[in-house]
Amino acid sequence: MSKTSLPSQSADFPAWYGEVVRQAGLAENSPVRGAMVIKPYGYAIWEAIQRELDDRIKATGHENFYLPLLVPASVLARESELVEGFAPEVAVVTQAGGKELEEPLAVRPTSEALIWSTYARWIQSYRDLPLLYNQWANAVRWELRPRLFLRTSEFLWQEGHTAHETEEEALAETLTILHDVYADTIESVLAIPVLRGRKSAGERFPGAVDTYTLEAMMRDGKALQAATSHYLGQGFPRTYGVRYTGRDGSERHPYATSWGATTRLVGGVVMTHGDDRGLRLPPRVAPQQVVIVPIFGEEDRPAVLEAAAAVADELRAAGVRVRLDDRPDHRPGFKFNEWELKGVPVRVELGARDLASGVATVARRDTGEKREVPLPRVAGAIDGLLMHVQTSLFDAASDERERRTLRDPSGYDEMIEYLREARGFVMAPWCGGSECEGRVKADSTATIRCVPLNDGSPPGRCAVCGQSAVSEAVWAQAY
Amino acid sequence: MSKTSLPSQSADFPAWYGEVVRQAGLAENSPVRGAMVIKPYGYAIWEAIQRELDDRIKATGHENFYLPLLVPASVLARESELVEGFAPEVAVVTQAGGKELEEPLAVRPTSEALIWSTYARWIQSYRDLPLLYNQWANAVRWELRPRLFLRTSEFLWQEGHTAHETEEEALAETLTILHDVYADTIESVLAIPVLRGRKSAGERFPGAVDTYTLEAMMRDGKALQAATSHYLGQGFPRTYGVRYTGRDGSERHPYATSWGATTRLVGGVVMTHGDDRGLRLPPRVAPQQVVIVPIFGEEDRPAVLEAAAAVADELRAAGVRVRLDDRPDHRPGFKFNEWELKGVPVRVELGARDLASGVATVARRDTGEKREVPLPRVAGAIDGLLMHVQTSLFDAASDERERRTLRDPSGYDEMIEYLREARGFVMAPWCGGSECEGRVKADSTATIRCVPLNDGSPPGRCAVCGQSAVSEAVWAQAY
The missing domain is CATH 3.30.110.30 (C-terminal domain of ProRS)
Structure with a gap:
């Protein structure tokens, strides 16, 4: 796991991406074509993204629920745009319980069909509206050209599905999600600047009247669609027979939205911030925000480890996610490279000589800057530094996008x-x-x-x- | 949604269970046989259980990761006990991407097969051990006699899979999970007393050397297996060719464990605590811990609502999950029945006359007891009351189990x-x-x-x- 094994971004960006995802321990391929194993370090980043999205989804008035994975072919088939859009990508269960099924079941590529056939039972009156529901789930879309996180046959995501009395309310919902849930998470937490816009007709979600999107620029100049929010009009409600009695007693169809963000966001973090030495993680999604590398010989080992543990405890008490790397069988240089590859935002080096002078060296992963900080001030300095790194990564990505x-x-x-x-x-x-x-x-x-x-x-x-x-x-x- | 529509537990427990799950809005059947829609109120209970389990899983040194949903038939087939145990329940994908697949893919009934074929790549040396990983996922096992939450064709769960150097370590892991993760969550959070034990040979998990279990008594006298933790020995590692170089340089197989808890725990909460009026939720998993029902005529409405909102704010500031039910088109009696059905642990009634006397009525769902509390002391009283209700439900269930x-x-x-x-x-x-x-x-x-x-x-x-x-x-x- 030496740093020289990583191709440079400028020489071969796709190779760099594949290697950094593999070597940093984010994900790897599985025996199922296009489906990935998300390794603990990569999953911890996804968990941080989930928590931030979920907080905002709930703060904007939504509740979570869960619908089945398998969708009867006849339910899916009722919405022709959905079927045509997803038919080439659907995986189909034809046997279960030791028998051929009478009706095949699609593994959900997305849940609009099942959701709207369910909402048909839940929506009878204007009093039942709005329905503001979201689910965290897996989905399967067969990929011919899979790439870890970016395009995988199975992915993890949240999919929100809402029903409203009026078009105005549904449109406002679509934009609330775009701005207050997605853009806010992606910019302030993932430090990825995004353009907010709508898709052209040809790029819309199947069945959508309008698809709103957040587009980010990766370090190879390509765009990543980071999240989408769809205004669906009354198409799905009509197809699935969702009718309610309005305030004036007349029968109406509700207006629909759906919106999703997926594990591809992890790939977006890698390709927005990573450099030739590996990942550079924004502190707010970094599984470890600080790594402490003690540097010692045989005789000063106990004193250095004790001082390092004290710094770690102080940081932990301040709510910082910190790892003390006291592995005895690796040299400091090896550890520096490994944690740089893994993108830990701040590294603290602490050796016997530092200890004698009462200082530690604090190094930023994003700029490589190092400075000596008096030991009693390390925790305080790091608190401010983490916020600064978070902002700097966003600013650097914004400048890069502007330049390009x-x-x-x-x-x-x-x-x-x-x-x-x-x-x-x-x-x-x-x-x-x-x-x-x-x-x-x-x-x-x-x-x-x-x-x-x-x-x-x-x-x-x-x-x-x-x-x-x-x-x-x-x-x-x-x- | 009046209370008389619920069958009594003594007359027909299964009918009571089905109706309370439906009427309280926990879950309902879907168009896919045996797979349920988990509604927001039921899912919120599951989210609380998830959070508590996840905290304990992490506190005992485990990390989360994620493996694919679909398992190639050949990978599953290598472990004969697993295949025989699950063959009648497996759902099989035979088509994907518009084509017949060359090799069918099983929808995971459990992930040992894929996990151990993956661990074969990850475990080379004793330095790689232990691996302490868990995933939150869905799983599919075709059910002939499905029951909401208790037996469903698809369920949500966590499945932990660990690898260890020695048998002692693996056995200790199995019991740590049983006691410190499962029993602690189920008893102290779900207020369900459990017997800790091991399964007889005939009731073991397919491929396990020993299955440890937590068994709870439901209010109809039947047992619910609440969670299981398996010591798997070296069977799976041998089958999937997992070998490592030990401390003495010799080649060895690691020792394995797996352990899981599922959405059936929500059913366990219903059947352990529910009564003829509906759910009785332990405060630590209740989506709403307190409901405030204001009682007003036209003229005193603003004053009563203002006082009720002040109580709600004070409770919220104290970290209590509170709902102010100010719906104008329902009478207080209707609201009382609805929140009793939904099992909210504490109800606060506040009317104009109470307001004049400076008191509110605080009612416990578990015992039905009511008492008047001076308004300035409501928040303080409720804090203690919630802890008391939590303990009382556990004690009542323990006494009931003892008695029966x-x-x-x-x-x-x-x-x-x-x-x-x-x-x-x-x-x-x-x-x-x-x-x-x-x-x-x-x-x-x-x-x-x-x-x-x-x-x-x-x-x-x-x-x-x-x-x-x-x-x-x-x-x-x-x-």
């Missing part, structure tokens, strides 16, 4: 070259036509990631066809 | 009659022979639930055959 976003390219050729080489995002006026969207894709393989929200800039002329633009759009190669 | 346990029956006929009528547990000496176990089962349908741990009593003569007994055993009808 080409605004208003001088011409179509420049735009296509930029996109084809995946140098970053192109932000340019768009006429709104699917022909222009398709032409860019054909010429560069890049897609419209989103039409940014609250775009106040004057549209100008479409960067593709030169006709009047209706909005800005953001193009990029995408994961 | 027949020790040393006067003869075989008395024992069989007691068991056949499911009057409770029979605790009696046993020779250890499977013939006697089988004879009791044939005569009464009851099984040996466990051989209690730390049984200091002199064995005496087997209650079935009259030969020398080797231990006490606990017999009962079981869920």
